[in-house]
Amino acid sequence: DAKTTQPPSMDCAEGRAANLPCNHSTISGNEYVYWYRQIHSQGPQYIIHGLKNNETNEMASLIITEDRKSSTLILPHATLRDTAVYYCIVFRSNDYKLSFGAGTTVTVRA
Amino acid sequence: DSGVTQTPKHLITATGQRVTLRCSPRSGDLSVYWYQQSLDQGLQFLIQYYNGEERAKGNILERFSAQQFPDLHSELNLSSLELGDSALYFCASSARVAGGTDTQYFGPGTRLTVL
Numbered sequence: 001d002a003k004t005t006q007p008p009s010m011d012c013a014e015g016r017a018a019n020l021p022c023n024h025s026t027i028s029g030n031e032y033v034y035w036y037r038q039i040h041s042q043g044p045q046y047i048i049h050g051l052k053n054n055e056t057n058e059m060a061s062l063i064i065t066e067d068r069k070s071s072t073l074i075l076p077h078a079t080l081r082d083t084a085v086y087y088c089i090v091f092r093s094n095d096y097k098l099s100f101g102a103g104t105t106v107t108v109r110a
Numbered sequence: 111d112s113g114v115t116q117t118p119k120h121l122i123t124a125t126g127q128r129v130t131l132r133c134s135p136r137s138g139d140l141s142v143y144w145y146q147q148s149l150d151q152g153l154q155f156l157i158q159y160y161n162g163e164e165r166a167k168g169n170i171l172e173r174f175s176a177q178q179f180p181d182l183h184s185e186l187n188l189s190s191l192e193l194g195d196s197a198l199y200f201c202a203s204s205a206r207v208a209g210g211t212d213t214q215y216f217g218p219g220t221r222l223t224v225l
Contacts, residue, residue: 043216096166097155
């Protein structure tokens with residue numbers, strides 16, 4: 001499985017964009033990049049995923065570099081409710097499990 | 111709301127006891143996954159069922175077992191409980207066995223406390 005590297009923590013000002021980096025230098029061609037977040041002890045919440053192209057949904061945008069070795073999750077206008085642990089996960093197309101690392105603890109400050 | 115439901119929300123029991131955790135997947139999802147989250151181990155995959163059959167196993171103890179019923183709900187049975195089994199237990203569901211953009215959606219979890 002490709003491993004991911006994320007910064008352990010980051011702060012963000014409310015109303016500003018939050019850019020969360022993730023390195024996955026050993027990613028293979030059939031592996032997707034998934035992002036989940038976990039607010040306090042709630043169940044992990046799916047945010048977005050992508051293979052090669054940049055993706056956007058109502059929650060966030062995902063920017064994947066051309067070589068696919070890294071990606072950035074963008075929360076366009078962070079709110080206090082976006083304070084959570086964010087997990088970047090590489091998921092093979094025939095995988096069955098999500099391998100969660102330590103993630104990035106994002107704190108949005110007023 | 112992911113559409114995945116889990117009961118109970120909280121469970122407090124004693125060492126040596128047996129408990130059952132229940133999960134109802136999202137409507138139409140055939141796969142159910144169980145994960146354990148403890149303070150020192152993070153989120154760990156336990157087991158997957160697809161349409162009633164076990165499809166994958168992770169680091170699940172022999173004291174733990176699971177099943178998926180014809181109505182697709184799943185139960186995780188934990189027996190001979192130890193203090194170290196105290197954790198959050200999450201269920202997730204997805205539409206397929208595996209593959210492609212098969213996104214897993216998580217339930218709110220069951221917090222198990224073993225005293």
